[in-house]
Amino acid sequence: MQYNRLNTPALIIDEKIFKANMEAMEKCLEGSSLRLRPHYKSHKCAAIAKMQIEGGAVGMTCAKMSELEDLVDAGVEDILLANQVADKRKIARLAQLALDSHITVLVDSEENIRDLSEAAAFAGSVIHCLVEYDIGMERCGVVSNEEVLRLAKCIIDSPSLTFDGLQAYAGHISHMVDKDERLSKTKANYEKLKELIEYLNQNGVEVKTVSGGSTGTAEIKAVEGLYTELQAGSYLFMDNTYRDLELPFKNSMFIVSTVVSVRDGLAVIDAGVKTCGVDQGMPRVVGCDVKEIVASEEHFQLHEPSVQLNVGDTVLLVPGHCCSTVNLHDKLYMVRDGKVVDRLMITARGCGK
Amino acid sequence: MQYNRLNTPALIIDEKIFKANMEAMEKCLEGSSLRLRPHYKSHKCAAIAKMQIEGGAVGMTCAKMSELEDLVDAGVEDILLANQVADKRKIARLAQLALDSHITVLVDSEENIRDLSEAAAFAGSVIHCLVEYDIGMERCGVVSNEEVLRLAKCIIDSPSLTFDGLQAYAGHISHMVDKDERLSKTKANYEKLKELIEYLNQNGVEVKTVSGGSTGTAEIKAVEGLYTELQAGSYLFMDNTYRDLELPFKNSMFIVSTVVSVRDGLAVIDAGVKTCGVDQGMPRVVGCDVKEIVASEEHFQLHEPSVQLNVGDTVLLVPGHCCSTVNLHDKLYMVRDGKVVDRLMITARGCGK
Numbered sequence A, B: 001m002q003y004n005r006l007n008t009p010a011l012i013i014d015e016k017i018f019k020a021n022m023e024a025m026e027k028c029l030e031g032s033s034l035r036l037r038p039h040y041k042s043h044k045c046a047a048i049a050k051m052q053i054e055g056g057a058v059g060m061t062c063a064k065m066s067e068l069e070d071l072v073d074a075g076v077e078d079i080l081l082a083n084q085v086a087d088k089r090k091i092a093r094l095a096q097l098a099l100d101s102h103i104t105v106l107v108d109s110e111e112n113i114r115d116l117s118e119a120a121a122f123a124g125s126v127i128h129c130l131v132e133y134d135i136g137m138e139r140c141g142v143v144s145n146e147e148v149l150r151l152a153k154c155i156i157d158s159p160s161l162t163f164d165g166l167q168a169y170a171g172h173i174s175h176m177v178d179k180d181e182r183l184s185k186t187k188a189n190y191e192k193l194k195e196l197i198e199y200l201n202q203n204g205v206e207v208k209t210v211s212g213g214s215t216g217t218a219e220i221k222a223v224e225g226l227y228t229e230l231q232a233g234s235y236l237f238m239d240n241t242y243r244d245l246e247l248p249f250k251n252s253m254f255i256v257s258t259v260v261s262v263r264d265g266l267a268v269i270d271a272g273v274k275t276c277g278v279d280q281g282m283p284r285v286v287g288c289d290v291k292e293i294v295a296s297e298e299h300f301q302l303h304e305p306s307v308q309l310n311v312g313d314t315v316l317l318v319p320g321h322c323c324s325t326v327n328l329h330d331k332l333y334m335v336r337d338g339k340v341v342d343r344l345m346i347t348a349r350g351c352g353k
Helices: A015-029 A046-054 A065-073 A088-097 A110-123 A145-156 A179-202 A215-224 A240-245 A322-326 B015-029 B046-054 B065-073 B088-097 B110-123 B145-156 B179-202 B215-224 B240-245 B322-326
Strands: A010-014 A060-062 A078-081 A102-107 A127-132 A161-167 A209-212 A253-263 A266-269 A292-295 A300-303 A314-318 A331-336 A339-345 B010-014 B060-062 B078-081 B102-107 B127-132 B161-167 B209-212 B253-263 B266-269 B292-295 B300-303 B314-318 B331-336 B339-345
Touching: A010 A015, A015 A215, A015 A331, A046 A060, A046 A065, A046 A339, A060 A065, A065 A078, A065 A088, A088 A102, A088 A110, A102 A110, A110 A127, A110 A145, A110 A161, A127 A145, A145 A161, A145 A179, A161 A179, A179 A215, A215 A240, A253 A322, B010 B015, B015 B215, B015 B331, B046 B060, B046 B065, B046 B339, B060 B065, B065 B078, B065 B088, B088 B102, B088 B110, B102 B110, B110 B127, B110 B145, B110 B161, B127 B145, B145 B161, B145 B179, B161 B179, B179 B215, B215 B240, B253 B322
Parallel strands: A010 A331, A060 A078, A078 A102, A102 A127, A127 A161, A161 A209, B010 B331, B060 B078, B078 B102, B102 B127, B127 B161, B161 B209
Antiparallel strands: A010 A253, A253 A266, A253 A314, A266 A300, A292 A300, A331 A339, B010 B253, B253 B266, B253 B314, B266 B300, B292 B300, B331 B339
């Protein structure tokens, strides 16, 4: 079947570009001690996680307990849950899953460390912990060297937990268009991080793992050598948002959408906010300049399209944000030379708990 | 189970407010000839559709073929698909479903009318058609009286189709905060619509049905008497967006979310863009003023919350947009006096095709 015969809106992957992105990431990390631990949130597809691990990824990163459960269920053996797990029932489940896979979780409070320790002791498992260091994103994590040391020592002293190191994720830098600014901000962060690690070492705490980074900072991290793990996710599909960053990855994910109504200077298509994530901006229409895109739930209105569009035509969209778009679909269609060659289930679609 | 013991983020409905909203809508329409045909897109839950029909709704409105299929499958017998169906395979399915339920669809082109007619003839069914008149929203539909007449005659002349009337949906007016402006714009639209209907009558075309309206214009429509059907959807749950409109409906839908990280002047919760639609703005935190909310995929950062929040606490959010939020969840929990009393499946969640 040709891709434009799919029931629309449909999410497709250009296999050739997808594979080239995988190879470009390998190249990025070549000669560096940085290991890839790709983020599950970007594709939520167990089959793709398996491809990434076969391709050399050290394991997976995920954002939610329900994503973690999906990955363990799919037989993934090394998973970082890059988040704080505050709810005791979730902690109890996490501790049980740690019997089946090597599981690492972030912490930023002593009480949370105590809960994790007790749950792991009950399960008879070991939970690996990274202290989250807030390197400027102002989300979770602690901000001072002293707090990091205090939590690290608390983990070291806790039965059934191991202190592996740090997460320092600078998500706020990821999308900076100016490469020099991205580089200089990243370097400033590294200085802070380096100082922190030295401080911890001086106080007898060994830092084995430093996890962080994203698609936007992959190149920079690869040459830097301070981080041990890169959590990039979007590099496989790419967002329209990353368009101006001159990264070595290309858009491989598209939405196939059908034109449903046309008049002078306006074409309306059957994709909208409920099938294409707009939290990081509007999609781009492939091969067609558009003066303005207006979004509603089930429509994008394409104002003044540069190409003549007729009712029933299909168009390809590059979503503004691949991660939020994947979460709106059940299936990804793999396309080779214009033909659908495989269908992958988005097994963690909607796993937001 | 108390609602704050749910696995978070969880979508809950306050049953009392939900029922009061249903009654408020009945009151709105009392004494008017306007019939309620509520929009499925706002809850996507077959069980709630059944409640609405039992409560006097004439049938349902929906946005997508896959929503239509879900409603037919659930035994709903009168459905308006308030959209153009351009794809021939979808048209073929629609024509088959029209054997099982009374189905009405929008049209705005002659070619589309021909396709619908042929498919219905093959199926041995009858498809009811409304011509979509664009009353100012600049989305689908035709804009001149002459075009409406041409399409109406084309439908009347087509085997296996019936011309029932018009859809004129003024979605762009729905959220106007100034009630006088909302009223005057609505009245101006009515004048246009009245003129159109008179023109059609003069040309021998009878208009049985005029469908349109929304939660924001329900009160106005109810006193106006030109529309025959109201497509309101959000009135059951309400959005934070509708907050300033002084409507007779209250927020009945909330997201229960857990605080996962806290520091001075900042609390981070486990709901974000992947569990709460932000396409019409940020959520509101119940009982807590917040200086700024920063959104990411799985977090909202609550800056300077007016209430002391601790890790593990639950908070209630009023989503900015109920329709896009429902599409991110599988289940709705019905809560009475703080207790979960029922769980409703969101049967059309993700039905975007």
